[in-house]
Amino acid sequence: MALLVEVGWGGLVQAPSTITWTDISQYVNIAQKVTITRGAADELSDTQPGTASLVLDNADGRFTPGNSGSPYYPYVRRNAPIRIAVAIIPTRSGSAPYPLAMLGDDFDDDRVNAALWPNNYGGATETGSRMRVPVTPGTNAGFLTAREWTLTGSKLTAKLVTLPGANGSSSAVASMWVNSTTSGTRLGWRYNAITGQISAESQTGFFDGTAVTFTYSAIDHAWLRVRESGGTVYWESSGDGFGWTVRRTLATPSWVTSQTLTVEFPTARTGGTADYVEWDLVGATVRPRFYGMVNEWPVDWEGLLSSVRITCTDLFKRLNRLPALRSMVAEEILAQAPLVYYPLSEDSASTTAGDIGGNGAPSLGISQSGVGGTLTLSSAEGPPETGEQAPVFTPTSATVGKWLSADLGPQFEDSTTLYLCFEAWFQTTTTGRCIMGVHSTDLQYQHLLSISAGGGLQIEWTSDGSPLTVEAVSGPTTLTNGAWHHVVYDQREGKVWIDGVLVDSALAVPRGFYERVLHVGGYRNTRLWSGSIAHAAVYATQSTSAGPTAATHYTAGMTGYAGEDADVRIQRLARYAGLSSVTIAGSTFDPIASQGPGGSGVVARMREVEATESARLFAERDWYGLAFQSRDVRYNPDPVSETFTIAYADLETRGVELADDDQKLVNSIEASRPGGATQKVTAPASILAFGVYDPGTLSILKTSDNSVLDAAYWRVSRYANPQPELREVPIEAYTMPNYLDILDADISSYFSVTGMPAQAPASSVRSTVEGYTETIGERSHLIQFHTSTTNNDSVWVLDDPTYSVLDSTTRLAY
Structure with missing residues (x-):
């Protein structure tokens, strides 16, 4: 695992497509760990603004605000965009030939891994935690593997960090190739420093007459990948290593499926002045963990040692700062x-x-x-x-x-x-x-x-x-x-x-x-x-x-647009806040009443819609955007769709708790809507057993009294007698073979803990993610999931052996 922390110096967090990101990972004090929080404590609480905290080495003053000697001056300032990800580096296993997805190197020890790159030439080195290949007049240089790799059904990924310049040359190129056994027959990416263009090429005799060429963009082409799947080769680029755009496709050449291959990162220059190209994170699979802005850059000293401990907040910080909406x-x-x-x-x-x-x-x-x-x-x-x-x-x-x-x-x-x-x-x-x-x-x-x-x-x-x-x-x-x-x-x-x-x-x-x-x-x-x-x-x-x-x-x-569906209303409100789009999940959205008059903030209005729908609203963790989930996203979770499963024995067992209390119990509730009736729903059996638990009037933006009644019934039917549940599930994810699956878990994902102790009510417990706190350290990634039981969202399905059990899973969908 490699931690990837990038700052968009001079960029605007609300304009993500214009941000050029700078990697500052090498300055993160990983010994003091990175902490990220996300989501809610439970399903009845609002999701909170996501936060991140980390400590940066400031020995050269580069993170001191106002320091004109900083390479980032004058952009070390509050609200600088920041994003945090982890890059999972693969390792080889088994015997050659290996799929290219197993070729991985984060170059973090400044020593060339001779087992992966036995054929380096021309002064290519590992420097500054990156692959550095000189681009020198009259001299070829490069990193080169042994012939032990296959591309079929696999991929080669790398981050292009530092570009060579033209420097007075007539030709200067840096490339990433998958080589056949025939010299000059190869495919990959090629950067031309003279034209500033990058091209997706499949060469024969060192030439491709149908190469697809683009003007290089540090925003759009920071990551490059070649991938083979189902008889097609894909050339793809990405701005963050997570979301990929296909730039070219080609029917898979026969040599790709029949030969054992090498991988090469070569350079060449004719005339001019030497410099170098830098690549990083070869083979990495990236999982974003946070996207937001830096709140401040406080500089601390311990003697002459300087550090900056930054705290960061996701886009809800900006949304909460916006003035109250007008009508x-x-x-x-x-x-x-x-x-x-x-x-x-x-x-x-x-x-x-x-x-x-x-x-x-x-x-x-x-x-x-x-x-x-x-x-x-x-x-x-x-x-x-x-x-x-x-x-x-x-x-x-x-x-x-x-x-x-x-x-x-x-x-x-x-x-x-x-x-x-x-x-x-x-x-x-x-x-x-x-x-x-x-x-x-x-x-x-x-x-x-x-x-x-x-x-x-x-x-x-x-x-x-x-x-x-x-x-x-x-x-x-x-x-x-x-x-x-x-x-x-x-x-x-x-x-x-x-x-x-x-x-x-x-x-x-x-x-x-x-x-x-x-x-x-x-x-x-x-x-x-x-x-x-x-x-x-x-x-x-x-x-x-x-x-x-x-x-x-x-x-x-x-x-006031009364009657438009909740997802449309959320997107409308997001537009008022300057957000171009919202990721909508699910399909059950009721009509929403008017919110025409002004006076409240955009987040308050969105929360009104969220509460009306029993939905979930939160900031994305990979870009500047919102997600809005319908309640039906959680209906009747399918075991096949679980994000991951984990054995109880593999948990960080301190802090695992099976809760059975009255924290969520509701058995009597009054509900109302603007201009409508106030109605009451009760659960008599629950009241007889536990007494009255009434959270107060539920005021929601429905457009009919029947819809209000449905919402009240939904709340009572779920919580009239809450079942025992795991509320905190800590996992040391880094040590798990399904690390990537665990990282994919987000708000409303669900997973099962198997092999529960004999004292548990069942051998397996399924939980829904409401939020989490993660702590990233050296060879450690502890994720404390805040969870609820998925049974709360079970709904009745006629004649289904699981979801038509009388008095258990016969709750009507809302």
Whole structure:
């Protein structure tokens, strides 16, 4: 096993695809061990932010923040991305020929392993815990095995750590080859330092006319692999040694299956200046253990010896730092990156309304026409599911009163060389008034959205300063009924959506206006709005249309997306937090009620969904992402799908405990939902035996009373009489032959402990992983699994010998 610790100096943890990782493993003080925590203590607790702690050797000050002499300066700073993995190095067993998957070397002792590499040449060495091969003018160099390997059904993997430079040469290459018995017939990867390209090649006579070539990326091609399976050779690359991308495939050459092979890492250079290539972790199988950010870099001294003990937290640290969410309408608009966005939800004492689009646009100020009329912010209820107030415009007449306006400046004017898309909510009972409009400072260009005398929507415009052209919008003429309505007008497409429905797609309005003065609730002293306007936004669109997406904001304001499934809601909330995707596991997801109003953080909202679904939400351990598991992921675990099994005798037996207490017991529970009934479910037999155990009211975001009842029954049926269970299972994983299987265990995985002592209620106990604490040391990897019994998630299956046992496994699925 090799510990692999990498830091993304200067990178942003929220932009993982742009991070170039630097291996700092050699500076980790493994004697003081690396500790990682993940998941929850039990199935009834929330998963906690994952953490990692480790100590780094700081003898040369490289990990001292602000040290200009550090090779990482100025990026030794808080929140630096970090990832931790273990690389399992294979060993040879049996007799030759060996499968190439057994060729493994971590180069950690700075001595060439002569048994693996008996034919090194040209000054190739093991230096700095890496394979180092000189790239010297006129001299070939390389690491070379004996002819004792096979590729069929196997693989060769290596990490490319240090690239050679062009250095004035006409040719400079470094390669990883699997060699046949015929000189020049080989396959593998080849890096060309002159072109900066890497190629997947199958050569005959030292040439491949169909080689697949890429520009080398330290992000995407840090790891390289050749693999044979089922008659096909695969060339694959990876950024972390765990997730692989196929770059080329080829029908397996006949020599691959008929010959015993050698492996070679050669170099060659013509002219120029010498340097070297470095490879590492040949044959390693990587298992990620942590992905997150460094909280701080505290420097400690013991005499003149310096170290840095860092603690790290996964992405929940960033999510928990995010400000409280605004309403779903606001979050949807912000996610679409408007040029300007005025929610118009300021306090009633305010006299201006601010832009929160993030582009620094000025506030809208109150403009007055004539004498009289009022405009009071925060004086009416906004769209139903926003939980926000809206302004009330009360003019004396169409030309006497107040409206909002601002000169948005040259930055906005430059943006309007693109097409514009307008969005707003409004309510009124008055016809012939203006919702919003923009114009250039010389009034040559003007563009308005207004209500016609007949109560429908109309678009008004000019591009030459002439009187406004009015174009009626096909659609409802009942927009002055006092109800909230939503409008989106996409100039690029000539389309209008009203209340989420496309009502016109053939507007003949010129495009590409140069405008900068915005009016809301009136237009240049006339057509003053009577009623309310909210969430006014303007987008710039060019190659794609903004309208279809903006039109969905109607549902956000009217229903808060009530009724969408829980997995869709989680992905929506993740998008508000800047996460592009969530790994969804399982298929049982109920409709979720509205979470429209703002005020709570994104994690709190996700937890509401998680609790409603009896689901599991946690951070991934191999990348910057979330995982959301449906409750059905745990239904009726199949022994064939167990992550691993382990004999009780192989456990670190101190700390193994079979618990049988009332910690989880629930036999009476009240449950409710927003706008629904409060209902109660009990387990009379449990109450008779143990007394009442009531955890308090379960408030969940269901959309029907029946769903609430199902959720309450699910809780009581699982915990009315909890069975004895193992809650802590410590395993010294490093010493186990199924080490990789143990490392694959994650939240909701399950495994069996066999050969239980005679005092146990059964000879085998199956447990579900809720979380774990792992401690990685020199030739040691202790994992303390926090577990629950898998029986809690058994559900009834008709006529099944295991899952239809009366009063035992006849729990109805939820």
